[in-house]
Amino acid sequence: MGMKFTFVIEGGNFSKAGTASSEVKKILKQLNVDPKIIKRTVVSLYEAEVNVVAHAFEGNMNVEIFPDKIVVRIEDKGPGIPDIDMAMQIGFSTATPEVREMGFGAGMGLPNIKKNSDRMNISSTINVGTQLEIVNYLK
Amino acid sequence: MVKVVDVVDKLNAKVICGKNGLNQDIDFGFASDLMSDVLTLDTDNLLLVTGLNNLQTIRTSEMSDISFILFVRDKKVSQEMKELACENNITLIECSYSMFKACAVLYEMGLEPVY
Numbered sequence: 001m002g003m004k005f006t007f008v009i010e011g012g013n014f015s016k017a018g019t020a021s022s023e024v025k026k027i028l029k030q031l032n033v034d035p036k037i038i039k040r041t042v043v044s045l046y047e048a049e050v051n052v053v054a055h056a057f058e059g060n061m062n063v064e065i066f067p068d069k070i071v072v073r074i075e076d077k078g079p080g081i082p083d084i085d086m087a088m089q090i091g092f093s094t095a096t097p098e099v100r101e102m103g104f105g106a107g108m109g110l111p112n113i114k115k116n117s118d119r120m121n122i123s124s125t126i127n128v129g130t131q132l133e134i135v136n137y138l139k
Numbered sequence: 140m141v142k143v144v145d146v147v148d149k150l151n152a153k154v155i156c157g158k159n160g161l162n163q164d165i166d167f168g169f170a171s172d173l174m175s176d177v178l179t180l181d182t183d184n185l186l187l188v189t190g191l192n193n194l195q196t197i198r199t200s201e202m203s204d205i206s207f208i209l210f211v212r213d214k215k216v217s218q219e220m221k222e223l224a225c226e227n228n229i230t231l232i233e234c235s236y237s238m239f240k241a242c243a244v245l246y247e248m249g250l251e252p253v254y
Contacts (some may be wrong), residue, residue: 015194015219017195017198020202021198021202022198025201039181042202102174103173104173104174104193104195108175112178115179132215
């Protein structure tokens with residue numbers, strides 16, 4: 001059994017984007033997790049959180065912390081991703097001008113999540129939503 | 140290695156918050172308005188130079204363990220940004236120079252590029 005936390009992510013609300021990832025960072029710090037692992041983890045969570053804010057209507061971040069790993073599932077209700085292989089390519093983006101104004105939308109999010117996680121699984125259904133699972137080992 | 144207080148002095152800059160970080164040394168500089176690029180870095184002890192003044196600049200720095208942000212082109216820090224930065228012990232500095240000029244001065248002072 002791990003420790004479980006759930007955070008709500010509001011689609012379209014950029015002033016709140018990052019609050020869930022920030023809470024996870026505080027928890028991992030309190031648990032004295034290696035700062036390098038914390039950084040990798042929260043960077044990938046933040047990228048995922050920004051994706052939900054940028055593309056979906058609403059979402060959840062479910063975090064489970066075990067002695068040896070952290071497992072995070074980010075699920076959203078939204079338009080879904082028609083072609084995941086394409087979305088994984090650096091530079092491919094469907095972001096709006098508003099998202100670009102916030103400093104994102106360069107088609108780098110998903111590839112950076114992959115880089116900063118030990119395991120990453122993504123699945124999506126058009127007009128339903130997207131599920132992303134990130135696993136990082138703590139040792 | 141460059142002292143933050145010397146950066147403030149050389150750039151005629153203004154410290155908005157995080158004055159207790161002024162005596163620290165920084166090794167690297169990275170200039171970008173694209174937070175996606177900032178999030179790909181795994182460098183410690185970095186000064187972020189940016190003209191992007193919104194909350195996501197502070198959030199990106201929080202996640203990336205960046206403790207020093209220099210805003211160029213006379214971009215002003217909002218109250219919300221200041222509060223979030225304070226909460227995370229991030230030093231915010233405002234400067235009226237262009238990004239190019241600020242980077243030139245920082246390079247001259249000995250700040251190193253990330254790549």
